[in-house]
Amino acid sequence: MSSPQPSLPNRARSHGRAAASGDERRRVAVQRRSTKGPLESDIDDPLAESASASIPSSSPRRVLSPTRSDAPSTSPLSPHDGLTDFPQKDFSFLQDPTSYHVLPATNVPPPFLNAPSLPSVASPIPDLLKSGHYRLAAIAAARTLVAAISPTDHEALFHLLHIRLACLCLISEHALAAQESKILGDLSSTFYRHPLTDAHLVPWSLRLLTVRLAALGYGEWRKGIMGYYELARECREDIVKAESEEDKSLWKARLRECGIRVANVLVEMGELEGAGRHLGTLTSSKDSNADSQESRDIIIMEALVWLRVGDVRAARRCLSAASTLSPDDKLDGAINALFAMADSDHVSAVSRWKDLHEKHPDDAMITQNLAVSLLYIGRISDARKLLAELTDTSPPFHSLVFNLSTIYELCTERNRDRKAALAEKLAARKGDGSVGWEIGMSEFKL
Incomplete structure (x- = not known):
């Protein structure tokens, strides 16, 4: 073809x-x-x-x-x-x-x-x-x-x-x-405004996407931040003008989404500390009507950002705050396992991931992280077996394919043949829409 x-x-x-x-x-x-x-x-x-x-x-x-x-x-x-x-x-x-x-x-x-x-x-x-x-x-x-x-x-x-x-x-x-x-x-x-009502004709989701693409297209991330702040200003104006609680809730959710996307741009810029501090401001409000699950999600994002920075202590504080709001045994356990990996305590990390894998055997994220931890302690064959089985039982995602291709490089000089065979195997499957069907050359490390 x-x-x-x-x-x-x-x-x-x-x-x-x-x-x-x-x-x-x-x-x-x-x-x-x-x-x-x-x-x-x-x-x-x-x-x-x-x-x-x-x-x-x-x-x-x-x-x-x-x-x-x-x-x-x-x-x-x-x-x-x-x-x-x-x-x-x-x-x-x-x-x-x-x-x-x-x-x-x-x-x-x-x-x-x-x-x-x-x-x-x-x-x-x-x-x-x-x-x-x-x-x-x-x-x-x-x-x-x-x-x-x-x-x-x-x-x-x-x-x-x-x-x-x-x-x-x-x-x-x-x-x-x-x-x-x-x-x-x-x-x-x-x-792009309606001539009678002044409503914007472009769907909100498309406007969000074009802000990020504008930053990419001009190679200027700050342009993206300015675009999100401009949309946030519009959200605040529409919150004030909203005539129903439904409309007000919708614009509040959009305002919070703009805030999260600003943090995403900061991460892409490499300004991780700025992203962590910014996410902290999104959950500092004392609004009693704030959704506890939404607040928890943002705090977890902040914890992951601090983890990337290397500030494990700040990440632990965020996880403690999130658990107080709404405990989640699986996600909280996964982040605790990441803490062990960040501290280079890979034996403890393997133990934590194994416990989670026994409770949630169908969770691909947990299985993959267990395989990576096994790789760090030298159990390459066990890691390869886990990832190979995962390609049969779970829709393949990019990091899974990349990690398995890396293990092929560590295990054999004929790794290119193994990667090509993996590509043929994954291309023969029928997509179910849970992940993208097509996987690029870079993920296979070809």
Whole structure:
């Protein structure tokens, strides 16, 4: 099978949007917003020859709706629902075929490109997502976005673009995703606001993703932090304006998510101590309505950050606070085992991981960490057996494949043959969507 390609239609655009800058695109679209009557027709748009301004229920947008967790039609914060008497905006600049790249296949092992169970790229996008075939889903999303959606159907366009960018990230094509996300331009522009209600037309989850991709695309992590703080400011304003407790809770959850993503950017920058201190501020509130489970999750994140820094004492304090809020024997036991590994007490770590493995034999995370601890004390054959069995009983994830490939390198000079056989074995399986079906060359260390 040849390398999957979007095969996007190469159709000429009479209005020249492909050559226009992001600001020029928005300027042209805003001018169209005030027109009415025959000028609103799509008959002269080569991308809309099979789509009318009003998409019927059988359109691709409705077919894709089961996967849209943030669709405006189901969100409590959709004040523009039912308001169809305003001039529709033209988003055809999102349908420029030259904005979407052919996905490289050089970083994918051949068995995954030629697998007999590989579905067709023409399969429904929800099916591709459910089976973990993110590369094919990215290709299908680009094809549908370019050729099968009305340029005024912003809901379907943004949904498909979100699938495209998210799937690129899931197959480790972050650079391509960052470049393609630039097609949106400045999402703080009034062009992306509803003309009557001022509600943002772009789904919240897509806005979060584009902030991170903007930081990646420009190589400036601080740009990502500023973007999240800008979204946080909007959350605070909407909390004040919310008319129901449901809306207020939603915006509070989004505000907390922005805070967690700021910590994530700090970790990616290497500012681990700053990330730990920032996470500490997210749980310092005395709000009695705060969810104890959410607070516990953030404290556990803080503990893991301090563990990476090497401050085991601070990590222990965080774990103690989290256990006081809501004890979790499995997770707390796993972090205590990590403490032993951080202290280089691998014998104690093996003992702790074994106890957890006996209680939770089906937990892949516990099994893998037990194998790593066994490796540290020199029991390579036992570690290899555990990881090899795990590939048969659990959906394979990236760190599992990487660790098993490392053990092959330690055990035999013919490790490349072992890695190739492992790739063929994993490519022959059917994806269940619990993890990505495709595994890259770097994980196999080929």
